[in-house]
Amino acid sequence: MNFDLTPDQAALRERARRFASEELAPVAEEYDQREEFPHEQFCRAAQLGFFGLSVPREYGGLGADTVSYALVIEELSRAMPAFGVPVSVHNSLVCYPIAKLGTPEQRQRYLPRLATGELLGGFSLTEPESGSDASAMQTLARKVDGGWIIDGHKTFVSMGATAGIFLVMAVTDPDAKRSRSISAFLIERGVPGFSSGQRVSKMGMRATDTTELLFREVYVPDANLLGNRGDGFKVALSSLDSGRIGIGAQALGIAQAALDTSAAYALSRKQFGEPIIKFQAVQFKLSDMATEIEAARLLLMEAAALKDAGQPMTTQAAMAKLMASQAAVRAADSAVQIHGGYGYLKGNTAERLYRDAKVTEIYEGTSEIQRIVIAESLIAEPATYPLPAFDVSAPVSG
Numbered sequence: 501m502n503f504d505l506t507p508d509q510a511a512l513r514e515r516a517r518r519f520a521s522e523e524l525a526p527v528a529e530e531y532d533q534r535e536e537f538p539h540e541q542f543c544r545a546a547q548l549g550f551f552g553l554s555v556p557r558e559y560g561g562l563g564a565d566t567v568s569y570a571l572v573i574e575e576l577s578r579a580m581p582a583f584g585v586p587v588s589v590h591n592s593l594v595c596y597p598i599a600k601l602g603t604p605e606q607r608q609r610y611l612p613r614l615a616t617g618e619l620l621g622g623f624s625l626t627e628p629e630s631g632s633d634a635s636a637m638q639t640l641a642r643k644v645d646g647g648w649i650i651d652g653h654k655t656f657v658s659m660g661a662t663a664g665i666f667l668v669m670a671v672t673d674p675d676a677k678r679s680r681s682i683s684a685f686l687i688e689r690g691v692p693g694f695s696s697g698q699r700v701s702k703m704g705m706r707a708t709d710t711t712e713l714l715f716r717e718v719y720v721p722d723a724n725l726l727g728n729r730g731d732g733f734k735v736a737l738s739s740l741d742s743g744r745i746g747i748g749a750q751a752l753g754i755a756q757a758a759l760d761t762s763a764a765y766a767l768s769r770k771q772f773g774e775p776i777i778k779f780q781a782v783q784f785k786l787s788d789m790a791t792e793i794e795a796a797r798l799l800l801m802e803a804a805a806l807k808d809a810g811q812p813m814t815t816q817a818a819m820a821k822l823m824a825s826q827a828a829v830r831a832a833d834s835a836v837q838i839h840g841g842y843g844y845l846k847g848n849t850a851e852r853l854y855r856d857a858k859v860t861e862i863y864e865g866t867s868e869i870q871r872i873v874i875a876e877s878l879i880a881e882p883a884t885y886p887l888p889a890f891d892v893s894a895p896v897s898g
């Protein structure tokens with residue numbers, strides 16, 4: 501499906517596809533088993549500009565549109581889902597908000613280094629007691645002369661052991677109304693009082709590290725406040741809209757890989773004297789996978805195109821993430837089933853995809869939270885062509 505890609509979008513997808521198939525796919529299994537991030541491949545991806553997708557050209561980035569960003573994340577994730585995590589978080593949850601909301605000084609200070617990958621960005625919202633409910637956050641930023649003192653404990657930070665700068669949400673105005681109580685801070689690794697905890701061991705996406713972040717009396721100057729005081733929710737929610745397109749693209753890459761590996765295996769594996777792809781039960785699984793992938797891709801492209809057109813896309817981004825992550829989980833499940841007992845073995849791509857797929861239904865808003873976002877839009881905007889509502893007070897006829 502080409503979705504009328506421009507020559508630039510098609511070229512960038514080709515660049516990502518070639519890098520992913522030649523340099524990521526061959527090492528994906530090895531780094532998953534070693535629970536290690538592939539640093540050499542990181543440097544190559546940085547040379548190819550993938551860490552500067554969301555950075556405007558004037559700061560050394562590619563200045564790519566959202567459609568291109570989604571295409572690149574899908575290609576990288578198709579070969580190695582765990583590689584899609586840092587590229588997505590870095591671009592959509594760090595570079596994009598700095599480019600959009602940063603002061604000229606913040607843009608100049610951070611964007612050139614983020615564009616080259618010299619500085620890797622991480623995003624830190626979640627806390628032990630505050631997951632889906634960001635308003636339960638306890639990390640506190642206290643105003644002092646010229647800056648802020650931050651105290652708190654964050655958890656589940658992707659690339660928390662590796663990233664050099666974090667966009668961190670903290671409560672600045674506990675007595676303000678919920679939407680104005682939080683602010684966003686740019687915090688570089690190495691400032692006194694800041695540390696990252698042990699990496700946690702995960703079911704999937706094992707090549708990326710996930711850690712806690714600890715803040716003990718960390719001084720952050722006023723210059724590192726992103727947006728205005730009290731804008732934290734606005735910063736987080738607008739970044740997460742783009743982030744959800746990234747996670748949707750990651751899920752799509754996983755689903756596509758599950759289909760590719762399943763179709764190839766079904767053609768080569770023989771039982772009862774013929775390739776198992778001859779059996780309708782196997783064909784139907786492949787058909788469902790292909791159909792869900794196509795539907796997810798269209799939703800994703802719609803959300804990305806709306807963002808590029810400057811249109812509201814919160815609902816479409818939520819739908820795209822919901823649909824793509826469901827497609828990924830179902831496709832990976834079918835992939836294991838089509839591989840039979842061999843799908844259950846370590847070293848089989850289907851087994852790794854099965855583990856990697858699940859988290860796409862959890863991070864950057866669980867599927868339940870996406871459904872809440874979608875339902876809110878239905879409540880706010882009833883159908884444009886309303887059918888009469890059923891009148892419960894009318895007498896029921898025969």
Ligand SMILES: Cc1cc2nc3c(=O)[nH]c(=O)nc-3n(C[C@H](O)[C@H](O)[C@H](O)COP(=O)(O)OP(=O)(O)OC[C@H]3O[C@@H](n4cnc5c(N)ncnc54)[C@H](O)[C@@H]3O)c2cc1C
Binds near residue numbers: 631657862867
């Ligand atoms: C591998 C990994 C990487 C991550 N990376 C990052 C990162 O880089 N930065 C970051 O800030 N966070 C990150 N996260 C955290 C992630 O975003 C949260 O785990 C997620 O938002 C859910 O929060 P929770 O785990 O506390 O679950 P909870 O919020 O406790 O939810 C538990 C269950 O209750 C459901 N639930 C909660 N509220 C409602 C409701 N109102 N209605 C219906 N159901 C509800 C949820 O959908 C879920 O099924 C990461 C998580 C993982 C696993």
